[in-house]
Amino acid sequence: MADEPDPQLNVPIGMFEDIEDLKAKNAALAAEVKALAAQVTAFAEGGGAGPGEASEDGEAAAGEESADETDAEEEWQYPPFILLLDSPAYDDELRALIEWVEGVLVPGYLAEPSADARWCHLWFEHPVAVARLHAAWLAWQELTDPASCGYTGPSVWHRDHLDPALRELRASTGPFAGCTKGEHQIGHRLPGLVPSAWSHAAD
Known part of the structure; x- marks a missing residue:
């Protein structure tokens, strides 16, 4: 019951999530320290392996850990930035x-879309838009996985990636500046209807 937040306190919910994350990390570190202390005690009392054997065990464990890290890297490879492809x-x-x-x-x-918040339904024909949106997408893939970023990842994604990208893209001086006038306006749409050029290839 001591861990529950006091309803009288005006504390952001995210802070309690951060505290819980820190508690979990602290518990894991404490368990590690306890295990290491037990190994040192056993060795000092003569119940552990000799120095040579301990060294070999340590090297073997390090080798296994390195192999695990290599396997993890091989399993997940970050996609390259689209402009490099x-x-x-x-x-x-x-x-x-x-x-x-x-x-x-x-x-x-x-x-x-409006004069202050522009958008082009042919955004994929604007290299700057492709670059910014792909960067936001790469960040989204990383920051929406709780295993890699905890519970605060989506908030970080909105603040540091999505909001700045949309501000730049939809500004009156952004890549869609000419898309509300001239020939570009003819084929534009309101966001909601999704153009899928390749989905009509069979028609």
């Missing part, structure tokens, strides 16, 4: 990016 890898990555932008970003975060 050539076709057909670029095309594949762009398709995946379009699915994320049109499936997550457009319906969830974009209001109706």
